[in-house]
Amino acid sequence: MATNPYRPLSRGPVRRIGSTVLIYAVLIFGAVIILTPFLLSFMTGLKSPVQFSNTSSLSLPSPITWANFQELFGPDHNFISPIAVTVQMTVVILVVQLSCSILAAYAFARLSFPGRDIIFWAYLATMMIPAVTTIVPLYGMFTAAGLRNTFWALVLPTLFGSPYAIFLLREYFRGVPDDLEAAARIDGCGTLRVLWYVVIPYSRPIIATLTVITVVSHWNNFLWPRVITSGPDWAVLTVATADLQSQYNGNWTLVMAATTLALLPLIVIYLIFQRQIVNSISIGGFK
């Protein structure tokens, strides 16, 4: 029996199984490299300092101890405060910034008025400004205004809208069908009601994506909070973790308990909204 001349030899079943095994081997190797630092740092946070210095860093914690976490939440470190500050900061920025961005994006996408395009291009141009360039003048401005080391200092610079969010929302709002908006206008809706009842419901996917991007980037922000706050009152999680590490250098069980606390909330959110988040990474570059 002649072999089928159109079937390439390289697609033989043995080779296909071989290449499948090879692909899984590489993917699993990659996954191990990614996951190992997470899992082993979580484990280290569950060890006592004595256990940590007497056993290998690779060994499982036995017995598991919560002492590091109790110490973190105790009066010396009071890690409740950085968690509360970070949550407050993130929520306030999310709600206000997203609202302001939605208003601006609607104006850019669906209204025509003189000056609109120039302002839009100016907004886009600000996306090229590196954060480290505005840090020094912002520090000077907030110090001069007497706002250093306050909650306002944490939220104000990004509160009133993000050029990036406005850009993404505008692209999406342009796709809202004109008929939908016209129908609402005929029913007597003003601009804000059109936004609330037509544009926002229609744009749920992009708003969800932006919610994720905003939460992640502000939860993780470090440079500005580092510069503009000092002491424990308004320290966010990243700042508190960095300070703990420099103060207790070498006390890795305590420090790894802190990094676990700082990482876990976002990881949980990530696992819940994984499909949404993975997709938004490839949509928007995520910054």
Place this chain on the structure above:
Amino acid sequence: MTNARGRALRRTAVGYGLLAPSMIGIGLFLIIPVLVAIAVSFDSWNIISPPKWLGPQNYISVLTDPDVWHSFLVTAQYTLLVIPTQTILGLGLAVLLSKRLPGTPVFRVIFALPWICAPLTLGIVWKWVFAPTGGLLNAIIGTRVEWLTDFSLALPAVSFVSVWTQTGYVALFYLAGLSGVPKDIQDAARVDGAGEVGVFWRITMPLLRPTTFFVLATSIISSFQVFDTVYAMTGGGPGAPGRTDVIAHRIYSLAFEQLDLGKASALSVILMIGLIVLTVLQQVYFRRRITYDVAN
């Protein structure tokens, strides 16, 4: 007539009303700070006393400072270590993920995990991994290596962490790009006798060029601003000038450790101009390519 003009006026008023909050925010906290940075870069300023006019002295002192050139060199070395590695690894992973074998979604979630975490916090976790005593890596290899205080190992170690963080993100980007490559062109090449390697280099890679370009441009721009990972892992060290003292870290220490805010601003303005030039070049190239593709 008056009615139409009235409506146009109303639209303008509504438009600016909707833009008002973001114009205040972006004006006050992005545009004015840039102007202040440019102004301060011509001043002598230590935060405590008010800024004093100095002329171009800060720029001269920045450009003749060997430590600043050292920082540019370190940043370039970091970029050269990180970008090619993460791009090649990311592309490789994307090709494997694009086979859509069972379990692929789980791998996608795992590979993107570091990208959503705070670089600062991950930097601290990796400082432990690299720690000489009690660190994870030395426990695995069984010898004591001073990873982060060794002059030749510190920068590769920091670069490795950046690659570890960003490769999954690059892979997701390429995965999106790969899904846009038409299957029939690849199949046609196979029927013509091209091998898998030939199809990949001659068909897939050229079609992925826009993705490659975007990934390279954005990651080069962000690698010139790297700060948190360096701050957490090495604090710019070891040595003086520090082996991992990247530009953003130099600006930070000029401003907030040496309190020379004028010189810090001058360097930050130079960095901004460099990055703007890079971004504009990228845009111009992108535009040209797109019109070229449409014309065909």
